[in-house]
Amino acid sequence: MADLASKLPLSPAPITPEQLEQGSSLWSDAWARLRKNKLALGSLFMFILIGLFCVVGPWLSPYDSQAQNLFAGAEGPSADHWFGTDTLGRDLMVRVMEGGRISLLVGLVATSVSLLIGVVYGATAGYIGGKVDAGMMRFVDLLYALPFTIFVILLMVAFGRSLWLMFVAIGCVEWLTMARIVRAGVIDLKKQEFVEAAVSLGLSNRRIILRHLIPNVLGPVIVIATLTVPAVMLLEAFLSFLGLGVQPPNASWGVLINEGQQNMEIFAWLLIFPAFFFALTLFCLNFLGDGLRDALDPKSAGD
């Protein structure tokens, strides 16, 4: 509270009627708090840069990510190839960009899958409550205790190593935290007057959940979603690293890190560039997630 008080002007300017009408919504408050967090803002900026680098970069690069030059082989960074080339003579920079496209795509799609499952499941359990809620959450507890990675590996083995299957498989194991957060939020909201009003107006359960409850738990959901993106990217890279994820000639950052690791004794740059971009992206997303949590949920700040 102390720092809030110190930031108030000593002689407050008269409040205009517009200001009164606007009030300050959760979102404008959150944005104001986020803007003060230099680390989170810097991370957001850096993440956007990495995104542009990966999405736009391949079109600007003179090289094709699959064009091999076996006579050249692996060469270190040079004026022609800024990141060097890999053992098949492919330009590493364009491979890092295209690998980034796949890694980021996995992050976005798998997070959306987990968002969808987690929000619907959590909101349903929280809203219905009682025995249904207890049963549904007990199931989540059970899943929490399971060795997920093993299951994702088995799913990849059982259904072939397609990219889309991987999105779904990863999304299917990363929704548990989301469901818990949404459920807790919904239980809190359920007791509030505006929900009682909606019930007494005779709105259907579906409509109450979709129109009144979910929009109000959006804050924590955004935070968890931001933190889920690096988690699913990690899982994808983990699978690809083991050879169970993205298959050649396609590459994700996990595939590139694996190739780099195999050749690191002689061609260290093959490891360093993809590992650097992967780690930087994870850093940015984690700091951004932490910043968003502080901004949207000031109570938990400092954890």
Add this chain to the structure above:
Amino acid sequence: MVKFIGLRLLQGAIVLLAIYAVTFFLVAMTPGSPFSSERAIRPEILAQIEAFYGYDKPALERFWLSLVNMLQGEFGPSAVYANRSVTDIIGEAFPVSLQLGGMALVIALLLGIPAGIIAAVKRNTWLDYLPMSLAMAGICLPSFVMGPMLALLFGIILRLLPVAGWFGPEYWILPAGTLGLVYAAYFARLTRGGMLEMLNQDWVRTARAKGVPERQIIFKHCLKGGLIPAITFLGPALAGIISGSFVVETIFQVPGLGQWFVRGALNRDDFLILGLTLLFAALIVVMNLLVDIAQVALNPRLKHG
């Protein structure tokens, strides 16, 4: 307490059974069989091989048979490595993995928990910022990035440590360090959070006002409650160390279970996958049980919850 443990044991057994069933049918649903290969095998020979491994029976019957075998501690033959049983492989590789995982867990706890306590006590000083920044780095650098980087630095550039194999203490440092550092980071953050919550309680203020020495407040009054988040994380940490071992054992050529599991998954070695999945799941279930007991012991209010 006895009733609580009994109930959890029963629950654990049911979970294990469910995991086994799901794994079995997932593997059974996979197209092809472990015996299909690029080489053409005469159909009658293939039929004979399949009959030897019991693949001529319907899946449900095979499930029942394998379940009975498992309960007797018989994990079956490896379908890919001829003349080796899964029990052999586990007997050979499990001690290695146990040692690797155990060392990683010890490193994680010995580094993470003191770092978290110091960071919480010296909040907002460099003793807080430095370990917490390192912890963030540890969380963002997964084992498959950290491992090769450490190997590059200590093994290839500085030439201090060997980067592959499992022949003696100097070979243990890099794999166990890689695996442990990531979880040290998580433990540090969780311990710091738990300790901060305790240190902000009203009764801590009362104790300070009464002149209780700071050391006593930290170690006698706050530590027990402050460690709960870290202890709760032991279950997920073990699961993470197991899956991390898949990567670390591959990077550093450690002859442990992780490597076998990955090879089994890539080669479709059904019995090996089933046996190892069950073993990993059992380890995690037991760890979660221990965590539950420890939690009740630390926080008696949970007993009635």
